[in-house]
Amino acid sequence: MNRGKLRMFLVVFLAFSMHMSLYSQNKSIYKDRTRSESDRVGDLIRQMTLAEKIGQMNQLNFEKITTGIEEKVKTGEVGSLLNVTNPVEVNKLQEIALKQSRLGIPLIIGRDVIHGLHTIFPIPLGQAASFDDELVKNAAHIAAVESREKGINWTFAPMLDISRDPRWGRIAESLGEDPYLAGRLGAAMVRGFQGNTLSDPTSIAACLKHFVGYGAAEGGRDYNSTNIPIHLLRNVYLEPFRKSVEAGAATVMTSFNDNDGVPASGNSFLLKQVLRKEWKFDGFVVSDWASMSEMIPHGFAADRKEVASLSANAGLDMEMVSQTYIQNLSQLVKEGKVPIQTIDELVKNILRIKFRMGLFENPFAPIGDPGKTYSQAHLAAAREAAIKSAVLLKNNNQLLPLDKGKKIAVIGPMADAPHDQMGTWVFDGQKEHTITPVKALQTEYTHINYVYEPALAFSRDKNKARFEKAVEAAKQADVAVVFLGEESILSGEAHSLSNINLIGVQSDLLAALQAAHKPVVLVVMAGRPLTIERDLPNADAVLYNFHPGTMGGPAILDLLYGKANPGGKLPVTFVREVGQIPMYYNHNNTGRPGPKNPMKLDDIPLEAKQSSLGNSSFYLDSGRDPLFPFGYGLSYTSFVYTDLKLSADKIQPGQKLAVSVTLTNSGKYEGTEIAQLYVQDIVGSIARPVKELKGYQKISLQPGESKKVIFELSAGDLAFYGLDLIKKSEKGLFNVWVGGNSDSGLKSSFSLQ
Numbered sequence: 001m002n003r004g005k006l007r008m009f010l011v012v013f014l015a016f017s018m019h020m021s022l023y024s025q026n027k028s029i030y031k032d033r034t035r036s037e038s039d040r041v042g043d044l045i046r047q048m049t050l051a052e053k054i055g056q057m058n059q060l061n062f063e064k065i066t067t068g069i070e071e072k073v074k075t076g077e078v079g080s081l082l083n084v085t086n087p088v089e090v091n092k093l094q095e096i097a098l099k100q101s102r103l104g105i106p107l108i109i110g111r112d113v114i115h116g117l118h119t120i121f122p123i124p125l126g127q128a129a130s131f132d133d134e135l136v137k138n139a140a141h142i143a144a145v146e147s148r149e150k151g152i153n154w155t156f157a158p159m160l161d162i163s164r165d166p167r168w169g170r171i172a173e174s175l176g177e178d179p180y181l182a183g184r185l186g187a188a189m190v191r192g193f194q195g196n197t198l199s200d201p202t203s204i205a206a207c208l209k210h211f212v213g214y215g216a217a218e219g220g221r222d223y224n225s226t227n228i229p230i231h232l233l234r235n236v237y238l239e240p241f242r243k244s245v246e247a248g249a250a251t252v253m254t255s256f257n258d259n260d261g262v263p264a265s266g267n268s269f270l271l272k273q274v275l276r277k278e279w280k281f282d283g284f285v286v287s288d289w290a291s292m293s294e295m296i297p298h299g300f301a302a303d304r305k306e307v308a309s310l311s312a313n314a315g316l317d318m319e320m321v322s323q324t325y326i327q328n329l330s331q332l333v334k335e336g337k338v339p340i341q342t343i344d345e346l347v348k349n350i351l352r353i354k355f356r357m358g359l360f361e362n363p364f365a366p367i368g369d370p371g372k373t374y375s376q377a378h379l380a381a382a383r384e385a386a387i388k389s390a391v392l393l394k395n396n397n398q399l400l401p402l403d404k405g406k407k408i409a410v411i412g413p414m415a416d417a418p419h420d421q422m423g424t425w426v427f428d429g430q431k432e433h434t435i436t437p438v439k440a441l442q443t444e445y446t447h448i449n450y451v452y453e454p455a456l457a458f459s460r461d462k463n464k465a466r467f468e469k470a471v472e473a474a475k476q477a478d479v480a481v482v483f484l485g486e487e488s489i490l491s492g493e494a495h496s497l498s499n500i501n502l503i504g505v506q507s508d509l510l511a512a513l514q515a516a517h518k519p520v521v522l523v524v525m526a527g528r529p530l531t532i533e534r535d536l537p538n539a540d541a542v543l544y545n546f547h548p549g550t551m552g553g554p555a556i557l558d559l560l561y562g563k564a565n566p567g568g569k570l571p572v573t574f575v576r577e578v579g580q581i582p583m584y585y586n587h588n589n590t591g592r593p594g595p596k597n598p599m600k601l602d603d604i605p606l607e608a609k610q611s612s613l614g615n616s617s618f619y620l621d622s623g624r625d626p627l628f629p630f631g632y633g634l635s636y637t638s639f640v641y642t643d644l645k646l647s648a649d650k651i652q653p654g655q656k657l658a659v660s661v662t663l664t665n666s667g668k669y670e671g672t673e674i675a676q677l678y679v680q681d682i683v684g685s686i687a688r689p690v691k692e693l694k695g696y697q698k699i700s701l702q703p704g705e706s707k708k709v710i711f712e713l714s715a716g717d718l719a720f721y722g723l724d725l726i727k728k729s730e731k732g733l734f735n736v737w738v739g740g741n742s743d744s745g746l747k748s749s750f751s752l753q
Helices: 003-027 037-047 050-056 067-074 087-099 124-128 133-148 169-173 179-194 230-237 239-246 268-278 304-314 324-334 340-356 376-389 437-443 467-476 506-516 533-538 552-560
Strands: 058-061 080-082 108-111 207-211 251-254 284-286 391-395 408-411 450-453 479-485 520-526 541-546 639-646 656-665 671-681 692-701 706-714 732-739 746-752
Touching (some): 050 058, 050 340, 124 133, 124 169, 124 179, 179 230, 179 239, 179 692, 207 239, 230 239, 304 324, 376 552, 408 437, 408 506, 437 450, 437 552, 506 520, 520 552, 639 732, 656 671, 656 692, 656 732, 656 746, 671 706
Antiparallel strands (some): 656 706, 671 692, 671 732
């Protein structure tokens, strides 16, 4: 080889070597945890084939390890799996994804961990009754810890659907009817699940659902259409989602319903305009179970190919189980109906979260670690949550707390129902770990003298044969404690009801116990607000427990015997009967608001002349008001609000208004009151609600103790989407109340200049 050829060879060789070196460096960028998130995402997306990108957008339901599922993971045809709960299987699948797939992209393992994995906390509606952000955060953190022990790293919670219809079974999963309360507690739940960082080994990714309006399903019938006008959507239904996005939620789930004819899984206004452009959300969006393919029966898409096109172009990143993406996106890209740039952006959203979760470094479940599931700390937290979630609705003659020296008759189907006590959406709850009231009497409260007669085998049981035995048991005792409610399966998804009385013959049982002529305590465990007006006369005291979870039994006994004092407040309005639905505290006024004491049916004389009977808005048979208002809840002690003061009668934008009251414990027990701040914008560019919750504080006081409670309001707290659909505060007069529920309190007013 002559000198010239040798020089040329060396130049080519060096250039090739440099190129290969740079290629090698570039190839490893996405695996280098020291590089920026955007560098890692960008590097990985450049190396992915179209098939691999579409695979990341595909979520499958796992049933068992098969050659087929292993092959899909190996070839990159799946980005997430649902319902893998065996940590050994999780690790095997993650090992295949990391070491046998071409690019080593780990899986996200999803599971419905709604109010606990194994240690079950009260249902979310119950947790909302605590009005306790820290409690909700801690419950979510414990659920995350137990989930990660199984290899689960993603949950589909919190559910932020504003719920104004108790017939809807999924109200159990909600945080109630109020956007302020749901927003605060939803954000707390996100912080609990996700911790300080998603990559923490005790954190899991949260998923805000259902985006949006699902709780407004017509008639309370699950999956049904909604018709939410834009101002109501902006001011009420979107608010909890916005606050939880601001709290850093990693993912969002689209809802099943169509709103005004547009299914959520194909709604670009929601996914692109609101979520991405306005809220700057940079996580990923997943469909609900087959909600994309269900756009076909909705009549919004002609076939599965159009489904994939609509959802991808609307901005939906990952498809849950229905597989229209994996089957159609490649062809849609070739046809130019879905741009490759769109696919890249959707996949980047998914990869971004995988990097934040630290899955490329460690996606594995710990094996051999005893873990913290059912630890004493977890059980103690669940017990505290059940205590703080209970709401005392009635307590005639201070029947509660009970005297430990008195004999009680424990009656009813919910007294020893370990499965049903856990509530809905409990895939992994284990009833053998549930402590029911009867079990608590047998193990912890062994000093209590009691007789037990269930009378009914379960809540739907219609056999009255044992009623007489229940009456006899009550006669033998000093007090009858009757545990009624509904089985866990009677609430939750696809379990809507048109009749929400105590089911079966439970009300008959309660009425029959009057024959014993003994005081009666009614303890309710349910997944929704039941219509219990007809039951109230047959009970001297009523303690309402939305399904309280694993430790519900000892928590209820702690309350009944005064070891703890009830402090929960209703997160939803309790109606008198279903005909009043929808009824919620933060409604708009009418031009003819109902009077406090409206005319009743019996007030109408026979053959009366046709008239409008007072010209106001109410029901002739059930009146104007609910059975119990939002925010209501009693205590064994009593609280008095006095000396309401405002720091000014006028404020300017940028200024804050201090609203203060003196709260006094005027009773004989230590207790905790949830002081609530409500505001009314008297005149706006659109009609405004009669009241809106704008703050709450939990105040613990000794008997006779007083404390000054101070709330702060800013102009921003008064902002809303007005006639021009721009969120801003409008000048004018405002009413303000501070009190113990939405239908009481001290009142004052101020103006915003």
